[in-house]
Each structure stands twice: as C-alpha cells, then as structure tokens.
Amino acid sequence: MPWTFTHDAGAFLDAAGASLSARPAENTLVLTVTATLRRSGPHAFGDDTPVLGWWRGPDGGVAGTLVWTPPYVPLLGSVAPEALGPLAEALVLPGVDADRATARALASHWPGHRVDQEQRLHRLGTLMPPSPAPAGGPRTATAADRALLLDWVRAFAEETGQAGDRAERIVDERTAHGGLTLWEAQGAPVSMAGVSREAAGTVRVATVYTPPGHRGRGYAAAVTAEVSRAAREAGAREVLLVTDLADPTSNGVYRRIGYEPVCDRLLITAEPR
Secondary structure, eight states, X not given: OOEEEESOHHHHHHHHHHHHHHSTTTTHHHHHHHHHHHXXXXXXXXXXXXXXXXXXXXXXXXXXXXXXXXXSOOEEOSOOGGGHHHHHHHOOOSEEEEEHHHXXXXXXXXXXXXXXXXXXXXXXOSOOOOSSOOSSEEEEOOGGGHHHHHHHHHHHHHHTTOOOTTHHHHHHHHHHTTOEEEEEEXXXXXXXXXXXXXXXXXXXXXXXXXXXXXXXXXXXXXHHHHHHHHHHHTTOSEEEEEEETTOHHHHHHHHHTTEEEEEEEEEEEEOOO
C-alpha cells in the first residue's frame, strides 16, 4: 500500500486523527506537533513547508503516520512494520525520531546512520510530590515574565542541544494558555515547567528548567509535580513527558514523583547516499 502525503495539517488530521487518538500516549509528539501546525500555520517550526503522511493497511485503516517539519528530522507515530519499506522508497529522509524498534527498522533501509539521542516516554502513575516540599510555591507565568522566560527557554535549548530560535513562539503560545509555571522562593523565580495544550486527552510536560545556581534543592521536582497535578485535575486522562536517557538526574527526579516508562525512542541521522 502506498503512503499519502500532504502539506495541509487539517487534511492530515482528517485522515489520521482517529488513528492517532486511539493510541494517544505513543502518538503524543505527532498529536501536539500537528495541532500546532493547524493552529499556527505551516511555518510554526521553520521556514520550509512541512510534509505530513499516512499509510493505510490492507483493511483501509491508517496504520502509520509521519510528520516532517524541517529543519527537524521526520517524526513517526505508531507505524506498522510493513509500512517502513514503502516509506523508505517514497521519501529520502534525513533521519527519524521514532520508537526504538521502528527507528532501527527504518534505518536498516539506509546506507548508514548514527544515533544522536536515546529518549524515554513516561506517563504519570500515582503522583508523589516531593516531601518535604522545597521552600516557596508555584504561580502561573504571565506576559510580564516574558524576558525571564525567554532567557530560560533559550538556556534550556542550549543545554539540551536543541535550536533556540523558537523561544519567542514557545513562550508566547504557552503563556497565552497558562502553560508555563514558575516556582518562586523568597519572592524570586527559581524553576520553570511547561505543559502542552491538551490533545486527545493527553498533556505533555516539557521545558523543565532550573538555573544552575538554584539546582539541587528540589525545585524542578516540585514544579513538575505541580504542573502534573494541575493537568490531571483539569481532566487530562494521560500526563506524559519525554526524557533524555543520557541524563540520569532528570530521569531519577521524574521516577520519584510517579512517572513510569512507556517506551524508548531514538533520534537517528541518516548518512548521505
């Protein structure tokens, strides 16, 4: 069966939205990226036009999805193994961000590749806020915090090897829906955590950052627990987050407050043909 491709996020979601929503945890990244494209336009992630695709199995149901927003590598949601060969034939891909088995299987069609990052998707089980809690408390960030938030989002991007050129869009979009929370101690912000907009009953925690001078005091765990609690109380069926497996500190923090592994993901760059 061939893949179908479009530049239109609305057309993509009309075709594949039900399939994505049937497995919202595994498809959280595709869901949030395509929701942003539909809400903010095709250049939400860069100047190049995105490519979105879906593959239908023999029964006619969607059994594979791809979202490619250059300069980022293509992102795969749940994909049937038999869809990967046709995908490799249909597009020359610069790499892939997918669950471990899918990423390895797709990369086997390329002349060579390197693994740039190993990640783990987690879901919130029983929330266990840090006890005792650190000094201070949370508050929702507002437009008045914009300068600080921009500095912190850019610092987070630099530390995690991401592009910092979307900082303004991230800050403005998230403060518009109350999606950034600050932890304050002695009247000053000391840590930050963000959440995505709800998509198919899921919310994903992202951009957890504590400046170096405030680390080691439990602020990141506290602010992450707070945004997780708020998301669940607001009705999210699943609260998710993605970690870099090379960072044992953050993985340990999230495990202690109740996050449980769902699956591992690989970011792979293809070697040129």
